[in-house]
Amino acid sequence: MSSSFLSSPLFSVVGNCSVVVKALCGSVCVGYLLSFSRTVTDVLTIVPGNLLPPNFWVWTLASHAPIETHWWMAMVDVIVLLLYGKLVEPLWGAQQMVVFYAVVNLCVAVLTAVTYLFLYLLVGNTDLLFNTHINGMAGYLAGFSVAVKQTMPDHVIVNSSFGKLRNRHIPLLMVGIAFLVRIVGAVDPPFPIMFTWGFMVSWVYLRFYQKHSNGTKGDAADTFAFASFFPKGLQPFIAIFGNSIFSLLVSLRLCKKLQRKFEAVTPPVVVNLPGTDACDAERRRQLALKALNERLTKTVVPPWPSMEDDDVKLLPQTSATQAVELTAKAAVDDLELPERTPAESHSAEEAPGQLLSNL
Numbered sequence: 001m002s003s004s005f006l007s008s009p010l011f012s013v014v015g016n017c018s019v020v021v022k023a024l025c026g027s028v029c030v031g032y033l034l035s036f037s038r039t040v041t042d043v044l045t046i047v048p049g050n051l052l053p054p055n056f057w058v059w060t061l062a063s064h065a066p067i068e069t070h071w072w073m074a075m076v077d078v079i080v081l082l083l084y085g086k087l088v089e090p091l092w093g094a095q096q097m098v099v100f101y102a103v104v105n106l107c108v109a110v111l112t113a114v115t116y117l118f119l120y121l122l123v124g125n126t127d128l129l130f131n132t133h134i135n136g137m138a139g140y141l142a143g144f145s146v147a148v149k150q151t152m153p154d155h156v157i158v159n160s161s162f163g164k165l166r167n168r169h170i171p172l173l174m175v176g177i178a179f180l181v182r183i184v185g186a187v188d189p190p191f192p193i194m195f196t197w198g199f200m201v202s203w204v205y206l207r208f209y210q211k212h213s214n215g216t217k218g219d220a221a222d223t224f225a226f227a228s229f230f231p232k233g234l235q236p237f238i239a240i241f242g243n244s245i246f247s248l249l250v251s252l253r254l255c256k257k258l259q260r261k262f263e264a265v266t267p268p269v270v271v272n273l274p275g276t277d278a279c280d281a282e283r284r285r286q287l288a289l290k291a292l293n294e295r296l297t298k299t300v301v302p303p304w305p306s307m308e309d310d311d312v313k314l315l316p317q318t319s320a321t322q323a324v325e326l327t328a329k330a331a332v333d334d335l336e337l338p339e340r341t342p343a344e345s346h347s348a349e350e351a352p353g354q355l356l357s358n359l
Contacts, residue, residue, distance in 0.1 A: 020094045046060045077141070111201070178192040
């Protein structure tokens with residue numbers, strides 16, 4: 001039994017995760033077990049009225065996240081944390097993942113408590129302040145969908161006859177599902193509020209504040225604009241809301257204006273000089289080939305025979321002898337020498353013959 005459990009895919013996935021993911025998964029399991037105690041739940045979860053003076057239970061802003069009162073929600077938290085370790089942590093690193101966990105859960109807790117305080121001011125129901133428990137990782141679940149949309153926006157999850165479901169469709173779809181599961185009673189009342197705030201907070205953090213290894217902050221890509229989470233027909237109207245959030249953050253000096261860097265690339269300049277067209281180049285090539293052929297036909301140089309080739313046939317000796325005799329005779333005729341004696345003339349006539357016999 002134990003060996004089969006250790007060899008299960010879930011256990012192998014947990015074993016391959018980092019220490020941070022294992023610690024978060026363990027905290028969720030422990031938090032679910034602690035939720036069976038009503039006293040522990042009251043102390044560790046956020047009660048909006050207890051954040052106000054004179055109580056100031058500020059530690060609940062950090063302790064509320066691992067507490068889950070439903071086993072199915074604890075299972076969903078563990079699965080999403082494992083997906084964080086598989087998809088997001090290799091890109092961000094363990095430190096950035098912990099920072100994202102702390103920022104999202106803390107901001108979601110404060111904003112959800114403020115939301116219930118605002119609802120109390122509207123309806124005057126004290127149960128909204130003292131009988132409401134804010135707990136769980138609903139905001140962090142929403143942050144995961146936003147982070148995956150940032151890293152892999154065009155990845156196809158489901159390909160059906162109705163269309164393709166991509167990662168960029170998931171955050172808004174999950175917000176709708178969060179309200180739907182609350183309507184059917186599968187989750188507690190704060191869950192859809194926490195999920196919605198998690199969607200907003202995670203986008204603001206990743207858009208403007210997340211630090212990268214190259215020293216930059218945020219993600220100014222158009223594919224990660226707030227309007228890109230919505231259908232194309234609504235994007236022009238949603239862009240107004242996203243720009244308003246950005247202007248508010250800038251006016252409060254919580255965010256700096258985005259400075260986009262553009263690299264000016266000068267296109268290559270092509271100058272057409274006369275006589276450099278393709279037709280002119282071809283004409284010049286033909287003229288050069290013609291001139292070369294004419295020169296080769298006028299001067300034919302016989303190949304020098306190889307001394308190692310036995311099959312080479314040498315020119316007849318008679319023709320070579322005649323050529324040398326004619327050359328020597330012409331050279332002798334051109335010279336103006338004084339008159340010679342008959343003996344000298346006879347020796348001069350025999351000299352070419354002796355030269356040839358020596359050859």
